[in-house]
Amino acid sequence: MKNLNRYGYFFIAPFWLVFLVFSIYPVALTFYYSFTNYTGSGTAEVVGLANYTRLLTDSFFVQAFVNTLKIWGINFALQMGLALILAAIFSDMRLKMKGQSFFRAIFYLPNLITVSSVALLFGILLDWQHGSLNVVLMNLGLISDPINWLNEPATAQISVSLILTWMWFGHSFIVIMAGISGISTDYFEAALIDGANRWQTLVSITLPLLKPILLYIMITSLIGGLQLFDLPMLITDGIGSPDGSLNTMVLYLYNQAFKYNNYGYASAVAYGLFIITVIFSAVVFRSMYSSERKQARQV
Amino acid sequence: MTVLAIVCFVPFLMMLVNATRSNEAILTGFTLVPGNALLENYQTMMDYVNVWTGFKNSLFISVLVTILTGYFSALTAYGFAFYTFKGNNFLFVFMLVMMMVPGQLGLIGFYELSKTLGILDTYIPLIVPAVASPFVVFFLRQYILTTLHPSLIEAARIDGASEFKIFHIVAIPIMMPAIATMSIFTFIGSWNNYIMPLVLIFSPEKYTLPVLMGFLKGSQVAQNLGSMYLGIAISVVPIMIAFLFLSKYIINSISAGAIKE
Numbered sequence: 001m002k003n004l005n006r007y008g009y010f011f012i013a014p015f016w017l018v019f020l021v022f023s024i025y026p027v028a029l030t031f032y033y034s035f036t037n038y039t040g041s042g043t044a045e046v047v048g049l050a051n052y053t054r055l056l057t058d059s060f061f062v063q064a065f066v067n068t069l070k071i072w073g074i075n076f077a078l079q080m081g082l083a084l085i086l087a088a089i090f091s092d093m094r095l096k097m098k099g100q101s102f103f104r105a106i107f108y109l110p111n112l113i114t115v116s117s118v119a120l121l122f123g124i125l126l127d128w129q130h131g132s133l134n135v136v137l138m139n140l141g142l143i144s145d146p147i148n149w150l151n152e153p154a155t156a157q158i159s160v161s162l163i164l165t166w167m168w169f170g171h172s173f174i175v176i177m178a179g180i181s182g183i184s185t186d187y188f189e190a191a192l193i194d195g196a197n198r199w200q201t202l203v204s205i206t207l208p209l210l211k212p213i214l215l216y217i218m219i220t221s222l223i224g225g226l227q228l229f230d231l232p233m234l235i236t237d238g239i240g241s242p243d244g245s246l247n248t249m250v251l252y253l254y255n256q257a258f259k260y261n262n263y264g265y266a267s268a269v270a271y272g273l274f275i276i277t278v279i280f281s282a283v284v285f286r287s288m289y290s291s292e293r294k295q296a297r298q299v
Numbered sequence: 300m301t302v303l304a305i306v307c308f309v310p311f312l313m314m315l316v317n318a319t320r321s322n323e324a325i326l327t328g329f330t331l332v333p334g335n336a337l338l339e340n341y342q343t344m345m346d347y348v349n350v351w352t353g354f355k356n357s358l359f360i361s362v363l364v365t366i367l368t369g370y371f372s373a374l375t376a377y378g379f380a381f382y383t384f385k386g387n388n389f390l391f392v393f394m395l396v397m398m399m400v401p402g403q404l405g406l407i408g409f410y411e412l413s414k415t416l417g418i419l420d421t422y423i424p425l426i427v428p429a430v431a432s433p434f435v436v437f438f439l440r441q442y443i444l445t446t447l448h449p450s451l452i453e454a455a456r457i458d459g460a461s462e463f464k465i466f467h468i469v470a471i472p473i474m475m476p477a478i479a480t481m482s483i484f485t486f487i488g489s490w491n492n493y494i495m496p497l498v499l500i501f502s503p504e505k506y507t508l509p510v511l512m513g514f515l516k517g518s519q520v521a522q523n524l525g526s527m528y529l530g531i532a533i534s535v536v537p538i539m540i541a542f543l544f545l546s547k548y549i550i551n552s553i554s555a556g557a558i559k560e
Contacts, residue, residue: 011378
């Protein structure tokens, strides 16, 4: 039979054509710009490492980095805590919780809505003077004066973290449940017979066996978290106020590029963000797999 | 548990109730009783922003993106899986490495490229790149390697089918469940994409829903809270209804996407 393997090239050609033009070339071009003072028009002048030296001493970028980590950290702790508690309740053999699919659907719903709608919705719900949240809280007598949620650095960051938690805990819960369903019920039955209580079951059986899934959630959430953009952008009209507390790294990148036309510097910010992401992912990966060398799930 | 479900739903509930109430009513307090200003709010909103246009644009883009991603990823995955050609492994590994690169890294280069090609303010840069989706290719390749036996392809060859015909008649139907799973992700991802259309589209009549929602905030409509809530509700409710029917498939897809190797 004649060799048909050359057909392989025909099959992968469209992919590679588009991939080269729309993915690899832009990444390379951005890399080139990061060494220039390109402003979006005229010619790009090569300035060497100037953009990167500026990045290292840029207090706004450092602040954006810290903000991003804070917002992601609070959100991730709450989100995982909630998701794990829910998963423990639903997987408990003694409780035999019903309606799992109903609750999964309700918990996941906020994740499906366009972030801009979510941002807009919470923007007006949290509004200082007219927001329904303050009105409700005041009617209940819990607060006497309206709280200006989005105008204080601390409450603004916490608000955004909570919105992210609201959006994402359902997703984590579903992924954790999928992981638990992959664990053989023998383990849980054995634990039940041995008289392990809920906490012991969770700590000694569920969590260790879930490690690959937890790592997956942690890494994907971290990468997504470091790229946080839509919500702060829309809630603060792109400014990142109050006091720059909602300025995230990608928002900073966006503003540098498309607001101030500092394409060269913004490109360096993009690569800075990339390096930070790689380092963090590696640290998370190593710390979860320091003692044992299991093959992590790559998804 | 129930409390949490209620907490999840309360913002939506507030949105729906407030969408039917007049501006003055919202300012004075909150009730769970729907008001009677729904029509009025709708007219105020439509005077400034047509949310349905954004809806239509988003739907158009997302559907095309989903189709392109599904078809071309299947094509590429099949090419990688069943032909041994020079550079096969190298290209595959290279693709996996590129998969780790975050989207923002090429953003500025992408914008400049679109400017050079003269395709700014068109849907081309939002749709065409869907042809190259490394993650979907990766997923489909793993899937087809375990589900499609090479002897099936051999049999089709002996029957005289051409290579592309084999792909369309044998491989695509077998890959369909995996393509459907990935399509759900692709669609949601495209639907929620905000930064790309924000950067690339300038004409208000071409705005996608996410960009249009951002636009709504800065517009005159923001003065009228009832209309704002209604605009948000229109952007959200169709998704909620679709989710009502599809939730089982969507949730199964997330589970599958997360734990399949």
